[in-house]
Amino acid sequence: MIPAEEVVTPAVVVRTRAFGESDKIVTFLTRDRGKVTGVAKGAQRSKRRFVNVLEPFTHVDVTLLLRPHRDLAFVNACVLRDAPIAIARDLVKFAYGSYVLELTDRMVREHEAGPETYELVRDAIALLELDDAEPGMLRAFELHLLRLTGYEPALDRCRRCGTAAGANIAMYVHPARGGVLCGRCRGDGRAYQASPPVLERLIAFQRAQFTAGAGDRFRLAPSMAAEARTLVRCFFAANLSAPLVSEKLLEALG
Numbered sequence: 001m002i003p004a005e006e007v008v009t010p011a012v013v014v015r016t017r018a019f020g021e022s023d024k025i026v027t028f029l030t031r032d033r034g035k036v037t038g039v040a041k042g043a044q045r046s047k048r049r050f051v052n053v054l055e056p057f058t059h060v061d062v063t064l065l066l067r068p069h070r071d072l073a074f075v076n077a078c079v080l081r082d083a084p085i086a087i088a089r090d091l092v093k094f095a096y097g098s099y100v101l102e103l104t105d106r107m108v109r110e111h112e113a114g115p116e117t118y119e120l121v122r123d124a125i126a127l128l129e130l131d132d133a134e135p136g137m138l139r140a141f142e143l144h145l146l147r148l149t150g151y152e153p154a155l156d157r158c159r160r161c162g163t164a165a166g167a168n169i170a171m172y173v174h175p176a177r178g179g180v181l182c183g184r185c186r187g188d189g190r191a192y193q194a195s196p197p198v199l200e201r202l203i204a205f206q207r208a209q210f211t212a213g214a215g216d217r218f219r220l221a222p223s224m225a226a227e228a229r230t231l232v233r234c235f236f237a238a239n240l241s242a243p244l245v246s247e248k249l250l251e252a253l254g
């Protein structure tokens with residue numbers, strides 16, 4: 001029999017819910033073991049053992065007891081690294097952060113995701129703490145999440161013939177083909193034309209490193225925001241059967 005294994009790893013708390021009278025079920029995105037869901041015994045009652053650490057957005061060092069062939073780990077201990085302050089106080093930042101966590105939760109399967117996905121989510125939350133909530137940041141986050149989950153869209157050249165995207169070249173967005181197609185290759189009418197400046201910004205977002213200090217790389221002119229959102233979002237469509245709860249909040253806030 002494979003023994004249970006105790007791991008200590010940095011992690012971001014993605015989701016938490018009450019379980020029974022006194023426990024909590026908590027989903028973490030860990031650096032070392034990907035997404036892990038565990039039960040924190042007594043977390044609803046004992047304030048001493050898990051003081052304010054099992055809340056979404058917190059960055060922690062968690063001690064998990066991983067049990068072979070069991071879906072749920074045990075959360076043995078959890079120590080706070082950072083708790084978000086701005087996200088807790090600012091509704092727009094809260095909506096952005098909730099979207100980051102919910103989208104990640106939907107796109108990443110249990111026990112999957114490498115350290116880069118953990119870093120991406122950690123840095124997206126850090127960016128929201130430091131900077132204004134910018135739609136461009138969400139688009140950059142989405143593009144990097146698509147890359148890390150194996151769905152990176154090819155936006156910089158035609159998926160079929162390789163023609164490079166450019167200012168004077170019409171490119172058509174084709175989610176089923178995983179990217180854009182040029183005018184000659186686009187075939188039937190299902191693809192729609194991307195405006196070159198929006199495409200250019202999104203390609204720049206894909207190429208830029210997503211780190212906590214990179215907020216100014218992800219600015220997007222207000223006139224581009226709606227198209228950029230639709231364009232990136234269509235590459236998630238096949239993977240998101242039900243709408244995200246946090247999107248409703250984002251939409252309500254405009």
Ligand SMILES: [Zn+2]
Pocket residue numbers: 158159160161162163181182183184185186
């Ligand atoms: Zn082509």
